[in-house]
Amino acid sequence: MPIGDPGSGQAPPGVVALREPAHLVSPRARVMWFVGGVAQALVLAAAQALWWRVDAEGSRAPHVVLGAAFVVPALAYVVVMPQWRYRVHRWESTPTAVYTQTGWVTQERRIAPVSRIQTVDMTRGPVAQLFRLASVQVTTASAAGPLKIHGLDVDVARRLVDELTTATAAAGGDAT
Amino acid sequence: MTEAGPQPGAQPQPGARPQPGTRPQPGARPQRGTGLSALETDWRTLDARMLLIHPVTEGIRFLPALAAVFIAGRTSDGHDWWQLAAVAAVVVLGVLRWLTTRYRIGNGQIELRKGLLNKQVIATPADRVRTVDVTAPVFHRLLGVAKVEIGTAGGGHRGERIVLDALGAAEARHLREELLHRRGSQPSELPGEVSTWADDGRPPVAAEAGGPEAETTLLVLQPSWVRFAPLTISGFLSGLAVVGFGGQFVSQGFGLRGLRGAEQRVSDTPLWLALTAGAGTVAVAVSVLAVVGYVLSFWGFRLTRHSGGSLHVSRGLLTTRETSIEEARLRGLEVGEPLGLRLAGGGRLQAVTTGLSRRENDRGNAWLVPPAPRAVVERVAAEVVGDPEALSAPLTRHGHAARRRRYVRAVGPALLVSGVAFALTLLRGWPGWVLALAGLTVLASPALAKDRYAGLGHHLTARHLVVSSGSFSRRRDALSRDGIIGWNLRQTLFQRRSGLVTLTATTAAGKQGYHLHDVEQSRAVQVGAEVTPALVEQFLAR
Numbered sequence: 001m002p003i004g005d006p007g008s009g010q011a012p013p014g015v016v017a018l019r020e021p022a023h024l025v026s027p028r029a030r031v032m033w034f035v036g037g038v039a040q041a042l043v044l045a046a047a048q049a050l051w052w053r054v055d056a057e058g059s060r061a062p063h064v065v066l067g068a069a070f071v072v073p074a075l076a077y078v079v080v081m082p083q084w085r086y087r088v089h090r091w092e093s094t095p096t097a098v099y100t101q102t103g104w105v106t107q108e109r110r111i112a113p114v115s116r117i118q119t120v121d122m123t124r125g126p127v128a129q130l131f132r133l134a135s136v137q138v139t140t141a142s143a144a145g146p147l148k149i150h151g152l153d154v155d156v157a158r159r160l161v162d163e164l165t166t167a168t169a170a171a172g173g174d175a176t
Numbered sequence: 177m178t179e180a181g182p183q184p185g186a187q188p189q190p191g192a193r194p195q196p197g198t199r200p201q202p203g204a205r206p207q208r209g210t211g212l213s214a215l216e217t218d219w220r221t222l223d224a225r226m227l228l229i230h231p232v233t234e235g236i237r238f239l240p241a242l243a244a245v246f247i248a249g250r251t252s253d254g255h256d257w258w259q260l261a262a263v264a265a266v267v268v269l270g271v272l273r274w275l276t277t278r279y280r281i282g283n284g285q286i287e288l289r290k291g292l293l294n295k296q297v298i299a300t301p302a303d304r305v306r307t308v309d310v311t312a313p314v315f316h317r318l319l320g321v322a323k324v325e326i327g328t329a330g331g332g333h334r335g336e337r338i339v340l341d342a343l344g345a346a347e348a349r350h351l352r353e354e355l356l357h358r359r360g361s362q363p364s365e366l367p368g369e370v371s372t373w374a375d376d377g378r379p380p381v382a383a384e385a386g387g388p389e390a391e392t393t394l395l396v397l398q399p400s401w402v403r404f405a406p407l408t409i410s411g412f413l414s415g416l417a418v419v420g421f422g423g424q425f426v427s428q429g430f431g432l433r434g435l436r437g438a439e440q441r442v443s444d445t446p447l448w449l450a451l452t453a454g455a456g457t458v459a460v461a462v463s464v465l466a467v468v469g470y471v472l473s474f475w476g477f478r479l480t481r482h483s484g485g486s487l488h489v490s491r492g493l494l495t496t497r498e499t500s501i502e503e504a505r506l507r508g509l510e511v512g513e514p515l516g517l518r519l520a521g522g523g524r525l526q527a528v529t530t531g532l533s534r535r536e537n538d539r540g541n542a543w544l545v546p547p548a549p550r551a552v553v554e555r556v557a558a559e560v561v562g563d564p565e566a567l568s569a570p571l572t573r574h575g576h577a578a579r580r581r582r583y584v585r586a587v588g589p590a591l592l593v594s595g596v597a598f599a600l601t602l603l604r605g606w607p608g609w610v611l612a613l614a615g616l617t618v619l620a621s622p623a624l625a626k627d628r629y630a631g632l633g634h635h636l637t638a639r640h641l642v643v644s645s646g647s648f649s650r651r652r653d654a655l656s657r658d659g660i661i662g663w664n665l666r667q668t669l670f671q672r673r674s675g676l677v678t679l680t681a682t683t684a685a686g687k688q689g690y691h692l693h694d695v696e697q698s699r700a701v702q703v704g705a706e707v708t709p710a711l712v713e714q715f716l717a718r
Contacts, residue, residue, distance in 0.1 A: 015698045016705065018665070019717040097711050105669050111704070112662035112682075113711050141530075142661050144689025145682035 018109065021092035021099045028131045029089070029151025033082035035127055041074040091149045093160055095167060098138055100147045110147045115171040116140045120164045122157050136160055219278040219289070223342050225319040230270035232315055235263065279340055281351075286326060288338050298338055304328040307500050308352040309541065312345065314494040322348040322496075326355065349498075356486060356500055395545060395556050397477035397491075404547035405470035406463035407516030408524070416462050474546040479556065487527070487560065489543060499541045505530045507659030507685035508640065509544070509557050511567060511652040515627075518650060523553040527560075528655065528686030542686070557654075566640040566654040571633025577674040578694035579629045586625035590618045634692050634703070641681060641707055643690045653690050659683045662711070663704045679703065 048070065052063050084104040092099045098117070101109045121137045128134060134157035138147040152160070269292075277290040287299040307327040316322055321342035328337070343351065475493035482488060487506075490498040508528035517523055525545035544560060545553050558564040597614035600606045627647040635642040641660065644652040664680040671677060671694065679692040679700040692700065704712040 016701045017698060017717045018701050018712075018715050021715075092715075094714060097714065099715055106666065107672070108664060108666040110662065110664045111711060111715065113708070116661045116684075140661050140682065141684035142682035142688045144680060144687075145662050145664065 021090035021101050021109075023091050025086065025089045025091065025149065025151040026133055026153040026156070027086070028133055028153070030082040030086045032127055032131050032133055032151060033085055034078060037078040037081055041078055044070060044074070086151075089149070089151060091152075091160075093163060098147055098164070100149055102148065102150070110145065112138060112140050112145055112147055114164065114167045117164060117168045117171075120161050120168065122161050124154070134158075138164065217279075217281050219280045222274060222277055222279070222340060223321045223344050225321050226274055226342055227271060229315045229319060229321070229342070230274065231267045234266045234270060279338075286338060286355075288340070300326065300328050300338055302355060305355045306502050306505065308355050309500070310348050310352055310496075310498040312492075312496045316342055317345075317494075317496065320345050324348045324351060352498070352500075356482070356484065391480050391482050391488075393478065393480045394487075394559055395477070395479040395552070397474055397546065398548075401522075401546065401548045402467050402470055404517055404520060404522045406466040407520050407522065408466070408514050408547050416458075470547070474543075477543075477546055479544060481560075487544070491543070491546075497541075501527050501529050501542070501544075505685070506560070506656075507683055508653060508655040509561055509567070510686065511553060511557065511654075513550075513650045513652070515648050515650070517547055521550050522547055523550045524548065525553050525557055526686075528653065528659075528683070530659075530685040561640075561654065561656075563637060563639050563654070565637045566635075566642050567652065569635050569637065569642070571635050571642070571644055572699075573629075573633050574676075574693070574695050574699075577676050577696070578632060581670075581674065581676070581694055582629045582632070583622065583625040586621040586628065587618070590614075590621040594618050632693060634695065636703065636706060641690075641703070643681070643692055645691065645693055653686075655681060655683060655690050657707050659685055660707055663708075664689065665700055681707070 048063070048067060055063070081104060088101060088104055088107055090101040095114065097111055097113050099109070099111050101107065117138055118141055119137075119139045121139075122134050123137065124134045128151075132154050133151050134154045135148060135150045136152060136157050137149075140146070149157075149160075272292055273290070276292050277288070279289070280287045284302050285299050286302060286305075287297060289295070289297050305326055305328055307325075309325045309327070310322050311325070312322040322345045323339065323341040324343055326338040326340070340348075342348070472493050472495075474491050476496070477491040478489070480488045481503075485503045487501045487503060488498065489501070490496065506527055506529050510526045510528055512524045512526065513522075523545075524547045525543075527542045527544050529542060545556050554564075554567055557567050594611070594614040594617070597606070597611045601608065601611045624647055628645075631644055631646050631650045633644050639657055640654045641657055642652065642654045644650070660681045660683050662682050664682060666678045666680065667676070675697050676694045677697050677700045679695055680689045681692075682689045692703070695703075701712065701716070705716065
């Protein structure tokens with residue numbers, strides 16, 4: 001893929017594009033996101049039920065309208081979001097870089113060099129532990145650039161963390 | 177406190193990295209400038225004059241409470257004296273803090289011992305010192321002391337800063353000189369950065385201690401620049417805040433009778449006259465206050481460059497600040513041109529530098545040029561960064577889709593607001609001037625969109641990535657290509673449909689991330705591949 005000489009700032013012929021990262025996250029992540037979505041929807045529904053009980057007198061019309069306005073988007077969110085997220089979330093780690101793609105409606109790709117990594121964290125929330133999943137967060141010296149990968153299988157996550165910590169230690173330096 | 181350092185007696189070559197794991201031999205010491213050993217002390221308390229200053233500053237902080245106790249009368253339930261007791265307690269705590277704080281300079285280290293219940297010892301090798309800021313608020317200056325803040329490699333957000341509040345003024349300055357200008361005998365320690373110095377054509381610092389440090393003055397504030405003060409957003413807002421705040425007192429002070437009389441007079445005069453008179457008064461008040469703020473912040477502004485490789489800034493009228501920015505940590509420049517300044521032909525300059533915590537950045541420790549004429553900003557920027565093309569070259573625009581987005585995002589909300597205002601006027605009978613105002617914003621929004629598109633662009637020079645955006649608060653940031661760590665490419669749903677992306681260059685300095693808004697996808701990847709080919713090319717679609 002031709003690229004113009006460095007520093008010329010000229011646009012070369014042809015289109016340059018990034019490919020997607022190589023690996024998907026674990027399929028169980030869909031279930032985890034589904035459970036998370038259902039929990040959020042339940043919280044909102046509970047709030048509405050509370051309002052229904054508290055505001056017993058007066059017309060029921062606003063309650064019904066709000067309920068209807070809430071049900072359809074909530075259902076759509078709970079059904080569509082996990083699958084969409086699963087198709088978008090990708091990650092890749094090479095000896096020199098980490099590359100992630102996250103999001104669903106708004107999508108973001110992040111690239112960070114291994115030589116500038118400062119910390120590599122693996123976290124497992126309670127729901128993630130249920131499904132044997134983990135999240136890996138890679139921070140660099142820049143506060144704007146942490147890379148997060150949610151929904152990794154726990155063994156894959158551990159391997160990734162080990163790889164990255166070894167690679168980072170080998171690179172050394174101040175990392176700024 | 178052991179350190180990985182060069183072998184004693186050997187001068188490290190420029191470009192060499194200290195090998196990890198080596199230590200100075202026991203009993204031997206790395207060479208030091210004689211100046212620091214002249215400052216060596218045993219454990220000492222901070223200057224005793226702080227005992228005078230502390231109660232005064234705490235008293236001032238509690239002035240409203242004190243005023244309530246004394247002026248409003250010692251009436252009521254006598255619980256007012258609790259507030260006095262609180263003030264007394266704070267003063268006593270301050271004295272105790274003074275008593276339990278000790279510092280020591282010696283052995284190539286600066287140590288600070290503090291804490292009443294939680295004893296803490298912070299030690300810094302003098303080698304690791306990167307910034308030394310000397311601040312002297314007004315009471316400190318009256319008594320001849322100054323506060324010294326020592327920042328180390330790793331930056332304020334990771335390392336502890338040593339704050340010595342306060343030392344005698346002469347001693348503080350002497351300490352600062354010694355800590356910063358020891359560059360002459362030891363080159364900067366950051367691996368991988370020293371090689372860039374050679375590329376720039378600037379000679380790396382001599383391995384042997386040089387003669388007297390050369391200091392070149394880059395900028396001295398001219399009093400006529402005060403005219404730019406009301407034109408900056410922050411100046412305007414702070415002036416407005418004071419006016420609003422003061423207005424409360426005024427209205428309370430007037431009392432009800434005064435207000436009624438004023439109201440009568442206002443409703444007598446025609447609306448347009450009252451509005452213009454009101455706006456005029458506010459504008460004058462805001463301008464005066466902004467000027468006062470500018471003078472307080474920037475009086476005596478002086479930017480100098482030391483041949484040891486740092487830029488020094490000293491400024492301030494009541495509170496004087498002397499800060500230093502090490503050039504090895506400089507990763508670029510931010511040229512700010514908010515709308516008012518731009519129309520008046522001015523600008524301002526801040527440094528993009530690692531090692532400043534966000535708090536310090538907000539406090540303005542990165543100022544290189546206060547609001548001043550544009551020519552001055554350009555000259556200083558060229559001298560500091562040595563890349564005149566970065567700040568004057570024309571920018572690559574971001575294309576039609578980006579322009580369309582600017583218009584939609586400016587005109588859309590204005591239309592929405594007008595629609596709401598129209599509905600409210602029609603249905604609820606709101607006064608007509610609300611609709612007129614909304615209509616005005618609709619008329620003004622295309623101009624705003626045009627200006628925003630004109631301010632959006634980027635440019636790649638041999639050493640910098642230049643990013644520009646904004647209209648009301650336009651910024652042109654020149655980011656050193658070496659300082660860019662990685663990339664974020666963000667696309668909302670609408671951006672995906674238009675083939676646009678917001679590219680963020682992440683860096684460890686300044687604002688941490690600098691955005692190219694709404695740039696075409698392929699251009700974004702091109703920029704990434706040109707600046708960091710080793711990083712991005714492995715992920716290109718083939």
